[in-house]
Amino acid sequence: MIRLLTANDTLTGDVIWWTGKGWSLNLADAVALGAEGDALLAETVAAENVNDPNIIEAEAGTPPRPRTMRERIRGFGPTVRADLARAAAPHPDQKLAQAGAA
Amino acid sequence: MVDVQDSVKLAQNPHPRATSAHAAVLRWRDDAAFDGPVVAFADFGADSNAAAVRVDPADDARALVPHLARLRLIEVSFPKYRDGRGYSAARILREAGYTGELRAAGDVLVDQINFMRRVGFDSFAPAKPLNPDDVAAALARFPHVYQKAADAAAPVWALRHG
Amino acid sequence: MYRYDTYDQALVDARVDEFRDQVERRLRHEITEDQFKPLRLMNGLYLQLHAYMLRVAIPYGTLSGTQMRILGGIARKYDRGYGHFTTRQNIQYNWIKLEQAPDLLAELAAVEMHAIQTSGNCIRNISSDQFAGSAADEVADPRPYAELLRQWSSFHPEFSFLPRKFKIAVTASDHDRAAVKLHDIGLQLHRNAAGELGFRVFVGGGMGRTPFIAPVIREFIPVSQYLSYCEAILRVYNRYGRRDNIYKARIKILVHEIGAEEFTRQVEAEWALLEPLALDAPAAEYERIKAQFAPPAYDAAAPDSIDRSDPDFAVWVDHNIAAHKVPGYAIVTISLKPVGGIPGDASAEQMELIADLAAKYSFDEIRVTHSQNLVLADVRKDQLHALWSALNAADLATPNLDLVTDIIACPGLDYCALANARSIPVAQSIAVRFANLDRQHDIGELKIKISGCINACGHHHAGHIGILGVDRKGEESYQLSLGGSGAEDTSLAKILGPGFSEEGVVDAVEKVIEAYRSLRLNPQERFLDAYRRVGAEPFKEAVYG
Ligand code: HEM
Ligand code: SF4
Numbered sequence: 001m002i003r004l005l006t007a008n009d010t011l012t013g014d015v016i017w018w019t020g021k022g023w024s025l026n027l028a029d030a031v032a033l034g035a036e037g038d039a040l041l042a043e044t045v046a047a048e049n050v051n052d053p054n055i056i057e058a059e060a061g062t063p064p065r066p067r068t069m070r071e072r073i074r075g076f077g078p079t080v081r082a083d084l085a086r087a088a089a090p091h092p093d094q095k096l097a098q099a100g101a102a
Numbered sequence: 103m104v105d106v107q108d109s110v111k112l113a114q115n116p117h118p119r120a121t122s123a124h125a126a127v128l129r130w131r132d133d134a135a136f137d138g139p140v141v142a143f144a145d146f147g148a149d150s151n152a153a154a155v156r157v158d159p160a161d162d163a164r165a166l167v168p169h170l171a172r173l174r175l176i177e178v179s180f181p182k183y184r185d186g187r188g189y190s191a192a193r194i195l196r197e198a199g200y201t202g203e204l205r206a207a208g209d210v211l212v213d214q215i216n217f218m219r220r221v222g223f224d225s226f227a228p229a230k231p232l233n234p235d236d237v238a239a240a241l242a243r244f245p246h247v248y249q250k251a252a253d254a255a256a257p258v259w260a261l262r263h264g
Numbered sequence: 265m266y267r268y269d270t271y272d273q274a275l276v277d278a279r280v281d282e283f284r285d286q287v288e289r290r291l292r293h294e295i296t297e298d299q300f301k302p303l304r305l306m307n308g309l310y311l312q313l314h315a316y317m318l319r320v321a322i323p324y325g326t327l328s329g330t331q332m333r334i335l336g337g338i339a340r341k342y343d344r345g346y347g348h349f350t351t352r353q354n355i356q357y358n359w360i361k362l363e364q365a366p367d368l369l370a371e372l373a374a375v376e377m378h379a380i381q382t383s384g385n386c387i388r389n390i391s392s393d394q395f396a397g398s399a400a401d402e403v404a405d406p407r408p409y410a411e412l413l414r415q416w417s418s419f420h421p422e423f424s425f426l427p428r429k430f431k432i433a434v435t436a437s438d439h440d441r442a443a444v445k446l447h448d449i450g451l452q453l454h455r456n457a458a459g460e461l462g463f464r465v466f467v468g469g470g471m472g473r474t475p476f477i478a479p480v481i482r483e484f485i486p487v488s489q490y491l492s493y494c495e496a497i498l499r500v501y502n503r504y505g506r507r508d509n510i511y512k513a514r515i516k517i518l519v520h521e522i523g524a525e526e527f528t529r530q531v532e533a534e535w536a537l538l539e540p541l542a543l544d545a546p547a548a549e550y551e552r553i554k555a556q557f558a559p560p561a562y563d564a565a566a567p568d569s570i571d572r573s574d575p576d577f578a579v580w581v582d583h584n585i586a587a588h589k590v591p592g593y594a595i596v597t598i599s600l601k602p603v604g605g606i607p608g609d610a611s612a613e614q615m616e617l618i619a620d621l622a623a624k625y626s627f628d629e630i631r632v633t634h635s636q637n638l639v640l641a642d643v644r645k646d647q648l649h650a651l652w653s654a655l656n657a658a659d660l661a662t663p664n665l666d667l668v669t670d671i672i673a674c675p676g677l678d679y680c681a682l683a684n685a686r687s688i689p690v691a692q693s694i695a696v697r698f699a700n701l702d703r704q705h706d707i708g709e710l711k712i713k714i715s716g717c718i719n720a721c722g723h724h725h726a727g728h729i730g731i732l733g734v735d736r737k738g739e740e741s742y743q744l745s746l747g748g749s750g751a752e753d754t755s756l757a758k759i760l761g762p763g764f765s766e767e768g769v770v771d772a773v774e775k776v777i778e779a780y781r782s783l784r785l786n787p788q789e790r791f792l793d794a795y796r797r798v799g800a801e802p803f804k805e806a807v808y809g
Contacts, residue, residue, distance in 0.1 A: 194441070247421075
């Protein structure tokens, strides 16, 4: 498991991922945090430039695969709207929904 | 309802006079501020001579009603702005005929000041100082009110049916 | 319907200006997120999983075609082409940008709409019967009273920082289509022995993690005094509702803890002090509002029969049409539950189409129902077929009102930051499993309601079959409950047994339904009635046995 820093953009509300230099809308750009992670989170919380910053766990990969369904939905989009999928399609959890809509 | 005079008075007085208890008290009264001791609600017995009392959120403001005549200042505390019990306390005191100073103290924010004026507060001791221009703007924001409260504002139903 | 006068408009416009200032202060970093959050919440703007979510109030669920058209336009311009109608007769947009929210609110204000008090610990949108004004069984149109409540509760200076949110529903029929007993205050309009109009007052109902059915605290409060009576209820709640624990802060907990009798005594004592203060609006104000809800110009010559020769149309008529009080007219429910679709979602195009159809066939008025459907309340019977054809072409004529596929589902984990599990895919899978219309019609009335967490926005406590998403060690899991109702026979569903995976819960629902079919006395006995007659055991046996 790797650790990723994520938040929502204050202006747009978009889900964003920490790339090591700044924020990206694309989960594939997220960098694995090292030991600096917790300090970085504390700094981000204090700065209040983004909303709800948080560290989450993911399996390494391109894009990484967040451990929880919640974070996968944040990363890839709602599972029930294939047309609104974000970042790397296909959505890892859209299988059922597509079968359901068939 | 916004009292234009109030707003003007406040705008002309960007640095209201400090009192002993608070860094900056905003007042909408012409009488001199009371600067004697403010006793805690629990210590305010019927036999006390105190002319000022502090009401915390859990205190029953209605218990003060028999003593209103000798009270000059009632300070209602807002430890957290989200705790809205003080709004009811204020209105209950005004409905019971209290005309002395009614002060909101503590976590008093500019975005709530209009509501606080409407339930009867006429002085404010915010923990963090408010920008007087923001206060004036907030009080001038809404041109009408939908319901009666402890102020003199006529609700729109009264205006509609003159 | 109600139209703003200059006072209403000035207040809503002022609110837009205020919010624009607040957003600018936040964007300039003059206020922190901590300070800003409650301000945006007071304007219905939440931060959800993907973006900001905006909840727009549709007072008592009534809107004009013009308003619906703007809602569609907003979906296209500010969102991703759709919106979600909720169980509280509001609409939610899922992909809003903070920087655009003030412009969006200004567009809403231009058509007399707003997002005021759609969140926060204040009095929320007043909900009502979606058939109000047209229902054959109502004693009077409840909406003028709901509108008066809307005005009284808007920017209420004393009640904007309550212990918790506060929801009021108003209805005027014995047949309860607004779930009044599951609200903080439920007001049921009725006549006393002397023939005067007044309200029966229910207080302390609710769902969430501790569901309660509201007790009656007053059998009759004259319509001339219900506002001051509500004021008394709110004051008792504001002063004594619990503030130490957010999960115990709703009025239902206060009523439960001190008992309905003591609560009533306190309200009556408070009201005795408030009533003489002339807080109630005068009768003239009620009459002014009522005049705006005057019945439309019905055609007395409209024929009172329906040509049922088209079989698909006839099926829809059987399921989605309700009795109108005027001969020659019908109440049409537009299902937002196509099989495999997302319950309550409508695209911009669908909203615009429905706006056009309302203008053409229903005096330019639309209603939102608490089961996430839409209603055209005044349609001529001889125009039903033309309306149906237009709806059918847009996938809006699913003939499934109150059937097994007419499922209520909250947004769940696909959108909601508080969710434990997804709701929508479960609704879709169940609908697909029961897609066959003959099977649905054979099963008859069956209300499935799904929530993605204990907050119960999907009314699972009030479902004939309720499904609750829970988190089991990081996995989505679903709990099945049976026997709830949000109608006049209000009851709370009871958990059947251990939870299921997503596929498991669909299988379990099917087993429950098959068990019902084999044990019902006759096809007329509804699932709910059969469950009440035989209890949970046979269903437990069927599911876990
Ligand atoms: C997506 C954002 C939403 C959030 C954050 C949210 C939050 C909540 C919370 C925290 C509660 C529990 C209140 C309590 O027990 O004190 C609740 C209840 C409720 N919500 Fe939502 N909700 C959301 C969406 C919805 C939607 C989409 C609907 C309609 C489909 C809805 C309708 C309701 C209803 C009917 C209740 C239960 C009645 C009550 O206890 O007040 N909400 N909501
Ligand atoms: S029930 Fe839970 S998951 Fe569903 S909308 Fe409400 S808060 Fe979100």
